[in-house]
Amino acid sequence: MRFExxxxxxxxxxxxxxxxxxxxxxTAKGLDGQGEYPGEILDELGARRLTGLTLPEEYGGRGEGLVELALVVEELSAALMSVASTLGLHLGVATVIERFGSDEQRETFLPEMATFETVGALGLSEANAGSNKLEMETTAERRGDEWVLDGHKQWVTNFLDADYVLTYAKTGSDEDAPHDISAFLVPTEEFEVETVWETLGANSVKSPRVSLSDVRVPADRLVGAEGNGYVQRGRIRTGVNVPARGVGIARAALEDTVSYTKSREQYGQHIGDFQGVRWEVGRMAERVDTARLLTLRAADRADRGRDVTREFSMAKINATQAAVDNANDAIQLHGGVGYTTEHHVERYLRDAKLLTIAGGPNEGHKNTLADAVFEQHGD
Structure with a gap:
């Protein structure tokens, strides 16, 4: 077996x-410190069609797979995690349209989404529907040729610069769960911004709370079959971008630490020559390699149409925690300057912490992984 x-x-x-x-x-430190949107960077990613990386070529995408997505996201996240998250979430919305949308929706939205001329955001989580999305309170009622939506979404990453929100809402009774949730493409101007959260990290791309009140959208903005939105969402695997973001941060923390400890001198020698420091750096490298291998394994299996329930949760848990641990160790090995904004490592830690929560908290993935392991070895 060749891992190449x-x-x-x-x-x-x-x-x-x-x-x-x-x-x-x-530009990363400045963008993060000032909370400035990386618009020019994202526009360039659009010009390169990286914002359509996994979309079919017939719709202007590059026709790549999830392994390629993981590779691209790692590189972007190593530089600035919020850029990687914006690309990953945008592609997730586009993928739902590509997989489950109508021909008209594909032809209307995907070509411009591939180049980031039309930007998608995800409206899923709510104040009382965090880990358990089936408890969402947003509703959509069919009235003639329209759907009328009411409710809110707690975290809509990149909402302020998006054009459409893929909005999940209940269209059936709780007894029908999980076949009671549908997905709609709702223009961002139809929402009211309630709160622009001040967050620990990911400061250059905001994730505000937004609400809808008696918002009417045409019936043809329903994506996929009525009542199957949440079920269909479980069939796409662009979520591999979350562990890939963790790999990127973990690697950046390692690289910055190696560079710093090779140049910093104390007690007449480079601190990278002390055995204790070298062992810590070796452990950081081990985390990066393990996280990357698990992430690429999940992506590769998904590309081949295999079930990745076990592999994805394992990658998500490992890679996101590796990002936190490596960023924490990087600050420690940088000493006092690691606690300042003169270096990137403090930002790595702030950004990394989000990843243990986003895409489902790691505790939930631990349950999923344990269930899969017991099922696999139950006999």
Missing amino acids: LTEDQRSLRADVREFAENEIKP
């Missing part, structure tokens, strides 16, 4: 790494 990328995959990774290192990372 194809030549095309290596070329893609190299191109994105060069862009991330030259165009994103030099």
Whole structure:
């Protein structure tokens, strides 16, 4: 068994790494510190059609798979995690349209989504429907040729610069769960912004709370079959971008730490020459490799149409915790300056913590993983 990328995959990774290192990372501290939207960066990703990476070529995408998505997201996240999250969530919305939408929806939305001229955001979580999305309170009622939506969404990443929100709402009774939730494409101007959250990290792309009150959308903005929105969502695997973001942060923390400890001198030698420091750095490298292998395994199995319930949860738990642990160790090994904004490592820790919550908290994935393991070995 050879754990090697194809030549095309290596070329893609190299191109994105060069862009991330030259165009994103030099601006990352400023964007994060000022809470400034990385619009020019995202526009360039659109021009390169990376915002349509996994969409079919017939709709202007690049026709790549989830392995390629994981590679691209790792590189972007190593420079600025909020850029990677915006791309990943946008592609998730586009993928739902591509997989379950009508021909008219595909033709209308996907070409411009591939180039980021039309931007998608996800409206799923609510104040009382965090881990358990089946408890959402947003409703959609059919009235003639329209659907009327009422409710709210607690965290809509990139809402302020998006054009449409893929909005999940109840269209049936609780007794029909999970076949009681449908998905709709709702223009962002139909929402009211209630709160723009001030968050620990990911400061350059905001995730506000928004609400809908008697919002009417045409019947043809229902995506997929009525009542099957949440079930259909479980069939897409672009969520592999979350552990891939963790890999990127973990790797960036490792690389910054190696660079710093090789140049910083104390007691007449570089601190990277102390055995204790070297062991810690080795452990950081082990976390990166483990996280990447688990993430790419999940992506590869998904590309081949295999069930990845076990593999995805394992990757998500491991990679996101690796990001937190490596960022924490990076701050410690940088010493006092690691606690300042002069270096990137403090931002890595702030951004990494989000990943243990986003995409389903790690505790929920631990339950999913345990269930899958017991089922696999039950006999």
